[in-house]
Amino acid sequence: GQSLEQPSEVTAVEGAIVQINCTYQTSGFYGLSWYQQHDGGAPTFLSYNALDGLEETGRFSSFLSRSDSYGYLLLQELQMKDSASYFCAVKDDKIIFGKGTRLHILP
Amino acid sequence: DTEVTQTPKHLVMGMTNKKSLKCEQHMGHRAMYWYKQKAKKPPELMFVYSYEKLSINESVPSRFSPECPNSSLLNLHLHALQPEDSALYLCASSQEGGYNEQFFGPGTRLTVL
Numbered sequence: 001g002q003s004l005e006q007p008s009e010v011t012a013v014e015g016a017i018v019q020i021n022c023t024y025q026t027s028g029f030y031g032l033s034w035y036q037q038h039d040g041g042a043p044t045f046l047s048y049n050a051l052d053g054l055e056e057t058g059r060f061s062s063f064l065s066r067s068d069s070y071g072y073l074l075l076q077e078l079q080m081k082d083s084a085s086y087f088c089a090v091k092d093d094k095i096i097f098g099k100g101t102r103l104h105i106l107p
Numbered sequence: 108d109t110e111v112t113q114t115p116k117h118l119v120m121g122m123t124n125k126k127s128l129k130c131e132q133h134m135g136h137r138a139m140y141w142y143k144q145k146a147k148k149p150p151e152l153m154f155v156y157s158y159e160k161l162s163i164n165e166s167v168p169s170r171f172s173p174e175c176p177n178s179s180l181l182n183l184h185l186h187a188l189q190p191e192d193s194a195l196y197l198c199a200s201s202q203e204g205g206y207n208e209q210f211f212g213p214g215t216r217l218t219v220l
Binding site: 030031033041042043044045048087089091094095096097098099100 | 147148149150151152155163165197199205206207208209210211212213214
């Protein structure tokens, strides 16, 4: 079957760094995306990795290892507004979302 | 304009009603998507239109009927829905049908009584 695993919740302190992991098992693979969703809001695209390595966009970075079927989202200099749910999503013939990681940020 | 708009924001309907959800984008994107999202769950893909043609239907019940009148518009026609169909319905678009970077609309919160 197809599955994506990510932690259900992560807690971190404002100003710190947090890493959200995602492991996947899918029949095909073209890339790994990350989306942020605030309560009551719509998902917002953060990053996409098709090749191994690290992609950096401001305070957010995303990493992919295709041989390990693994990726992570790294958030630096955490701000209270980063409190949200984060979804990894794998693109094969279609798109499959993980169950989401709820990020709590403490002041 | 980097926005996907959806109307209405909220919809309450009975099981015998017929209603439609509307989605619009003016980014020149050629792929548009409908997702269903239940509370505290990930979005679930329902339909994909690529170049105005239905390319994916994720075994969605026939009480949901998509329509793509042109490259900027996407509709979802609803009839004879069940209470378990209550959810947030999200529309998204992307430049091509590759899912790489999808822009989501704010969604329609649907309640079926």
